[in-house]
Amino acid sequence: MQPWSAPLSGRFDEVVFESTVLKDNPLHDPYQRPLWIYLPPGYDQDPERRYPTVYMIQGLTGQLDMWRNRSPFRKNFPELTDELFAKKEAPPCIVVWVDCWTSYGGSQFVDSPGTGKYHTYLCDEIVPWIDAHYRTLAARDHRGIAGKSSGGYGAMITPMLRPDLWGGLATHAGDALFETCYLPDFRNSIRTIQDRYEGSYEKFWQSFRSRVAFTQSGDEGPMNDWCMAACYSADPDGTVRLPYDLETGALIPEVWERWLAWDPVRMAPKYAESLRSMKAIYIDAGNRDQYFLDLGAKAFYKTLKQLGVNDVYLELFDGTHSSIEYRYPISLKYLAERLTP
Incomplete structure (x- = not known):
């Protein structure tokens, strides 16, 4: 061809x-x-x-x-x-x-x-x-x-x-089947945010938008988690609620249930x-x-x-x-x- x-x-x-x-x-x-x-x-x-x-x-x-x-x-x-x-x-x-x-x-x-x-x-x-x-x-x-x-x-x-x-x-x-496609990757995202961005998604997005996209390994997971949270579990005022605790990785049941509803x-x-x-x-x-x-x-x-x-x-x-x-x-x-x- x-x-x-x-x-x-x-x-x-x-x-x-x-x-x-x-x-x-x-x-x-x-x-x-x-x-x-x-x-x-x-x-x-x-x-x-x-x-x-x-x-x-x-x-x-x-x-x-x-x-x-x-x-x-x-x-x-x-x-x-x-x-x-x-x-x-x-x-x-x-x-x-x-x-x-x-x-x-x-x-x-x-x-x-x-x-x-x-x-x-x-x-x-x-x-x-x-x-x-x-x-x-x-x-x-x-x-x-x-x-x-x-x-x-x-x-x-x-x-x-x-x-x-x-x-x-x-x-x-x-x-x-969100427990198989999303949930297992949460732990990697949490570690990335903790180790590279001082536990802050705000600092992740500042870094992501200040450089050529996806030039650091591990960008995909945090971006995916945040995007999904913005779609599935944002508050009426637009506040994005993650389904996990950024310090411990523990699921936040009431937020995770909002994801599962989708x-x-x-x-x-x-x-x-x-x-x-x-x-x-x-x-x-x-x-x-x-x-x-x-x-x-x-x-x-x-x-x-x-x-x-x-x-x-x-x-x-x-x-x-x-x-x-x-x-x-x-x-x-x-x-x-x-x-x-």
Whole structure:
């Protein structure tokens, strides 16, 4: 294969969306956000045809233009998407790439006083705008959402919270079963904050923002813990509450329970009716995932089956959490087939 971009069979519209709900967000992050809309081959030739939509959301630290990053000897996901539809291996869809980055690394696609209203941004601003400006099949049975890692998390919870909008989901190694994916790393974060930053997250962020990001080992854990706390356990005034004591490492039960309330495995029974109404649920993870998100994938799948969810697919493949963009066309095909009339 050639190691550079080639002309696409479909096309991308790249716009800047000005959000109302992200204005005055607590982190003062940009409220003008890039938005990519992929239109499949044939979209411009048949002005009467309407299409299902699949929304793609990113993992922690993901910024929209990172979708075009390339691993050696591989096509990137936008290219793989175009190839999927150009070869007619799946029914054509409009694919929408949405940016929900924050200066803490991400938003988990929830509304939080610690980060901003990213759930509302996605559901109540982006979706209606896309339906108004493109020839979509503007009904929940023809709209899906997909992502990896924190994006996979967002893909799991967003349809639970808004079943009126979403008829299908695909999660690649999405954050789930929090006691296995988050809790074991708390101790490393605590040691890093104690040893390097005098027990102060404020000093961690001062250091992090004063240098090239991730130039010190151990940056990832504290950033992840703080970002998750900002999403799951911020007070109404925006104060971020960590789920552990920074001096001893002991869990703070009332804060940890706030995190667990956002665990997709624990959320599922509450939203069983919403999940049973989905036309498609795709779950996968690498069997050597560094964050043990394969366990979360299995736990989420098992819970869905116990709840009587019928159209749900699970695959554990040989791989890790890294460089799994080649898996995304598989779930895109799965969604496209089930969201197409």
